[in-house]
Amino acid sequence: MAFVPLTADEQQVMLREVGVDSVADLFVDIPEHVRFPQLDVPPPLTEIEVVRKMAALAARNQHIGQLACFVGAGAYNHYIPSVVGHMMGRSEFYTSYTPYQPEMSQGTLQSMFEFQSLIADLFEMDVANSAVYDGPAALAEAVLMALRITRRDRVVLAGSVHPEYRAVVSSYLDGRGVELATSEVELRDSGLEERPIVDLLDDRTACCVVQQPDFFGNIADLGAIAERCREVGALLVYVVAEAISLGLLKTPGAWGADIAVGEGQSLGVSLSFGGPWVGLMACKQEHLRQLPGRIVGATTDQQARRGFVLTLQAREQHIRREKATSNICTSQTLLALGVTVYLSTLGPEGLRQAAALSHKKARAGAERIARLPGYRVLNRGPFFNEFTVLCPTDGAFVRARLLERGIIAGYPLGRDYPGLQNALVLCCTERNTAAEIEQLANGLASCVS
Amino acid sequence: MAFVPLTADEQQVMLREVGVDSVADLFVDIPEHVRFPQLDVPPPLTEIEVVRKMAALAARNQHIGQLACFVGAGAYNHYIPSVVGHMMGRSEFYTSYTPYQPEMSQGTLQSMFEFQSLIADLFEMDVANSAVYDGPAALAEAVLMALRITRRDRVVLAGSVHPEYRAVVSSYLDGRGVELATSEVELRDSGLEERPIVDLLDDRTACCVVQQPDFFGNIADLGAIAERCREVGALLVYVVAEAISLGLLKTPGAWGADIAVGEGQSLGVSLSFGGPWVGLMACKQEHLRQLPGRIVGATTDQQARRGFVLTLQAREQHIRREKATSNICTSQTLLALGVTVYLSTLGPEGLRQAAALSHKKARAGAERIARLPGYRVLNRGPFFNEFTVLCPTDGAFVRARLLERGIIAGYPLGRDYPGLQNALVLCCTERNTAAEIEQLANGLASCVS
Amino acid sequence: MTEPLLSELSRPGRVGQRFASPEQCRGAVDDLPPELLRGELPLPELGELDVVRHFTHLSTMNHSIDAGFYPLGSCTMKYNPKVDEDVARLPGFAQLHPYQPEESVQGALEVMLELQRLLAEITGFAAVTLQPAAGAQAELCGMLLIRAYHRERGDLKRSKVLIPDSAHGTNPATAAMCGYSTISIPTDSHGNVDLGRLKEIADQETVGLMLTNPNTLGLFEQEILEVTETVHRAGGLVYGDGANLNAILGAVKPADLGFDVLHINTHKTFSTPHGGGGPGCGPVAVRDVLEPYLPKPVVARRPSGELYLDWNRPRSIGKLKGFWGHFGMMVRALTYISLQGGSGLREISEAAVLNANYLRARLSGVYDVPYDRICMHEFVASGRSQRQYGVRTLDIAKRLIDFEIHPPTVYFPLIVEEAIMVEPTEAENKDTLDRFADVMLQIAREAEENPEIIHQAPHNRVVGRLDETTAARRPVLRWARVPAQAASAPAY
Amino acid sequence: MTEPLLSELSRPGRVGQRFASPEQCRGAVDDLPPELLRGELPLPELGELDVVRHFTHLSTMNHSIDAGFYPLGSCTMKYNPKVDEDVARLPGFAQLHPYQPEESVQGALEVMLELQRLLAEITGFAAVTLQPAAGAQAELCGMLLIRAYHRERGDLKRSKVLIPDSAHGTNPATAAMCGYSTISIPTDSHGNVDLGRLKEIADQETVGLMLTNPNTLGLFEQEILEVTETVHRAGGLVYGDGANLNAILGAVKPADLGFDVLHINTHKTFSTPHGGGGPGCGPVAVRDVLEPYLPKPVVARRPSGELYLDWNRPRSIGKLKGFWGHFGMMVRALTYISLQGGSGLREISEAAVLNANYLRARLSGVYDVPYDRICMHEFVASGRSQRQYGVRTLDIAKRLIDFEIHPPTVYFPLIVEEAIMVEPTEAENKDTLDRFADVMLQIAREAEENPEIIHQAPHNRVVGRLDETTAARRPVLRWARVPAQAASAPAY
């Protein structure tokens, strides 16, 4: 509706200045027989109509404010403090472009620098970039980075890495002659078990990818894996799909990761049916020049005032073209801003609380469900805020039944792990109430017939 | 939660600077036996909890996005363009104070000046102030103004002025020894009829108050009333409760009003269960110094740059105290900003459309309902976007029945006009669809038993 | 850069929002007699982007709480938690018609009832109305209640309202709006109401006393119980101007001090944003004897539990404003109080008072502080000793602007020469307070050493000091009419 | 004023948001082995107001579309209707978990399906995936599709991607990410792909051609049909970089020009805001032969009418990113297209092209315009004739900043010396265009008369020109660690 502000009079003046008679004359380079085709696109709607249309579509979804949400699996229903949306909603942030002109973009640049700092500290890694598309893309870029750094051609992935992350790595590596080895996950009497990934590492291995907490919620001692990586000269690539866990858990840096990646969604980004979110990426100092994505550095102007600029651009496509570390251009700056606001609002105490409460509620949920006849918790050791449950029947069926009670009952493992058709990964966050956990348990109990 | 930012250490330093031992020492002037009482106020909630609590309360309401809305009666469900909320949501506007320091408040001041200009042009009056509380308060202030200007002691109100407006005038005049006369409204065979207000005017009358469109939706020729006012030396006070009508109708200025007041809610302000809205107030140039409320004027600085200031403050309470034109202090600036954004977004074409479509739909509704057995439209002449319908049964009962169908079926006149127990005032705006009008008609038909 | 007016940005034919195609509107008003229709509609014509840029630019010319310190005495410019705004915008609150059937707005009525209860508890009173639009309208409400009280008791000769000379302008203006005359009560040397004079003046013509406590000097009335007692003995009632309630939440309930009526400015104490000059919301709390007079309707609960609006209030003073008051502000206030809880409310006042005393301690000595005792949430300094260098309080205020600090309230209360009234609020941290104090001290030094820089301030705003005299003498209160070309004739 | 870092604002003990009282957290993690827990958590400690002021200040240091003109060539910085934002924030869209059961997200899947259909119609292709995160990932997606196509046909020797020398850096970078080598095709004197060279080079090793049309000179390839035909004859496919689609909506469907794959940047053409550098959304449209390879899952409709995600796509290239793509951007794009409608889309391109030509006409003569023919939505000028006065394109760019105008894209495309690439977009009005032209002409005059003022620009920003060399040589990429006092040990 009415977005083109030129009035008819103005158009005439402009056409005269250009020296053509009509607007159509500006399109003569288009082959005539395909010029100005019919478009089967409905006529314009007014704003009233478009709001009505879109609200009706939205109303055909049940959103998580209306449901008790017990699904995580790489997408977490943490509380987003109000202030996050208000700051992201400043039009100076969301209607600006990539900060190519630093004097006109210090707001974005400083917030990117702060984001890098926060992520580096959260991960306890030397340096972080200022985001890539999402967690899976961050992992794919990390693997490419490891291949460039080591000049090797084999990649080892833990089978307990999020299936979508593994799928994206596999697409990114397509046709590049890289061997991909994945450790197997099996259901045993004692619970879920993953074959030792260390056995897959050899001197052709560019990197070993592990996720912590893993896709089933487990937290493990990664010391032996890190040790073995060092021995064979492979890089340890560490995935954090649930970034809130870093409020509590030993960090990628502390475990000895060479490259750490993660999904920032947990840290103040709306679920939004899967995106846009924000990929986190950090590494050891020595690998800095292989890190893809935008990087902001501090510097000064002629009056010695501190300012920030995009830096190390010689890594990037617009300078290095086919020799760039990645093709990434538009990234996720606005979401990185959200993460920055989120982390600065929570601070250490808030983040610790979010992590501790998420864990506490998950533990309460797991304990409650473990007592239900027919259900079994498959985690054999400690878990963070997710745990895997074996149901008496098909996981997808259980989900459908619980949706009728207004509950999203976890992620069904059947598609990704054929042996785990009956298993669900359940998740809690600080938002889940004791009453909701009780509803979940009752709903699950009702599925036993 | 956690709004006081002082840390314990900081507090100690500060107490030392002040020279007391504890915070409690700062409260010694309070009589001891009533100092630090118990407060029966629940403990603090976290932001998560408060959002949950308030969202649950909100969910116990059915909002007009969920209902077909056919009630107006001084509160109109017009569409608010998205841009209005975005501009009002700029924190520079909503977190600033009354612009006492013009150099730091040019944003607010210029927008107030623009508001005054828009309202003056909309009403075709010489000058407008920059808002008072709401339409009823604007009317009360206008009546007080007329009493001051004419030094008379009688006020004549049309019975077709919104009942709440009349009630507020009456409270404001309480105990001041002013005589209030109101023309009667009666139900006749030919429809609703109001006794000629001109008959009530005499040379003691300070002002005559009429509303256009009136409370029943009627639009009338006000020529004779204006004429009679001039004859007896009474001021014509003109009320516009539905400001959208000014997109179409002859203006207060054109009818010869001395003071024109109105409610600005129609022009981009959320219904919000009745407030905060914004009272509009304009008058002839000669009465300017009797106008209450903030007024902004244009001026210049020493470099001849244009700027805006609060002006004519000698009318106001903070300068003139008991001699002020009104006690008003905090007013409705943010809502006036909303009106300013709304009118500048619609422009003449948009406002004309809003008015024309509202009228068109109301006419369609009235025609449809007039054909229903048992229903009668009581308006005897032209109406704008409201019309009054006589139902076969109690209006409040009809409303209750239609609510079950998701329809708000007008305003029941019983409380305000005892003879009109069965009547409803119905309203349409540009938002009502043909399908909704059909639902309304079907709903009404179903009440005939 | 200054910004053009909307009228100057207008271009004939530009449209920001349409509701239909011109064709769809054609014929829409054919049935109306042309003599009832308007001619020109001279509104500016702009595109949506024009509108956005215009108001975005204007916004950047404002100072605001979100941008910096705003120690405006008597105004309680504190930070409002952002969640208040989110809650108020929930469609279940923002999109309610005031005349919806009551069964469809039970949640909204519950908000009102709960807020009433909380405010009554916090202030110690029996009942609360939420209807008044702001403090000044609340004062009118309160004085009408007092009038109704006297009238019902047949006590008809009372016509004088006592008001301390330190009072806010709305107090005498309100008394006058009610047709009362006012008597000014002086302030004693400790900054209290002069009790001796009060005792002399209070008599059978006294309607009541309008008292702000803590008063506008930021001081708690040290003989408050005797003050209220004195008025009561004369048969008057005590109206409490609660603009300064932020100082005493959980520290004392005003009802316990002898007040009979108290207004509350939620836009000060309970953190509804000030919007550049409103909206406000002015609940009025009263003792039980005044409850029957409260404005109608009143939210009430049926035995069934259902809430409704009770219009059947024969002794009510009537209506003060349309509908039920500023509901949007009530939602914010309830959100805020729920967040704070009882303990948080007391913390607020404690910190507000500590902050004010800290600044008082840091500034006194360099600036005069006429009543230099422990203050409550604000204090009044004076620029009078800077006057010797030719620098006035107004100059100091303007110089603060150069540091992106909003000046304190100046020249109020009227009883303090060259008054500088500082209210930091509890929301500010020590760094901000220290910076303010440092800047104030620097300005005091500049007054001695370099008064020129103060006289020329502010230096960096979009405009310098403006000519207010000409503005008032030759008022320009609206733009020149927009050329209404495209707009000239109704299109349908 | 520059703004301190969050770390510099931090004070031990300040808290912006808690989720529970410390007591409620106690014991919460007792069951976890300490060796799995972290030690310090050195995050800054701030109150909510500190956070609000910090980011509010930072925001004011940015230029933005809402604040002013932003003619960044190749970026399509157009105004985004505000209603897009409102719609995207509806809880029914913003608060959906990607793994909710499909029966609970039918509206969301409908949004995706409808947007796919509309994009396919607008571009003339058979199928669309919405999964890629932005243009660059869309390029990767498209090239993987092309690889899959060649592979399935057993055509395994193709390894060379042809790319015009005017291409955007992502094109060669993408080809390289796929393990392909690249061959650069020169541009002829009319600004078109050098067709002669293309014919010589295209052969059985050619994977395909990556072509932007209109190209990055803002020019429509005048022999586009022969170009695509040439590649097809060699057995290659033609990848369309659709970054410039804003020029040709409703003017031509790229599929009709011989493209086989086309990516769309919704953050350019379909008006999803750019966010300071993302998020984007990069749908890829393809001919029917490529459809089987699209990333999984694909939204599909069951005979019952129900929508679902189809994972059963054996020939798919797999997944490009997590979940289904940037759904929030899809909602905005659908809203935008619905508002515009078919007729509005064509108006957009017409105005975008007219605006660019108008500016070209106003500037050419004073600035060199190397390929001075009718352009599409943008044109590339050159600052080379200003060089004689010692003024470079970078200086001109910085001088524009003094006028609150964002500089055009500079030094791109690489084939134009001192390039100044101007894309006004359809969203700007004539006043804005004229002001830009006036300022550019003024700067050209200044270059002759007063080059100093240009060299020292910008004058009024929070910082002047920054030392980028030192930034890259001695990179400082994070703050010094926050002192982690209160934060040192886990409290529970």
Ligand SMILES: Cc1ncc(COP(=O)(O)O)c(C=O)c1O
């Ligand atoms: C002491 C005092 N009383 C009354 C008022 C008037 O309140 P309001 O502005 O809400 O009408 C104010 C507000 O500035 C005040 O400070």
Ligand SMILES: Cc1ncc(COP(=O)(O)O)c(C=O)c1O
């Ligand atoms: C011509 C061209 N191709 C590709 C891209 C890359 O798109 P994105 O930034 O969305 O990854 C751009 C964006 O700047 C571009 O202008």
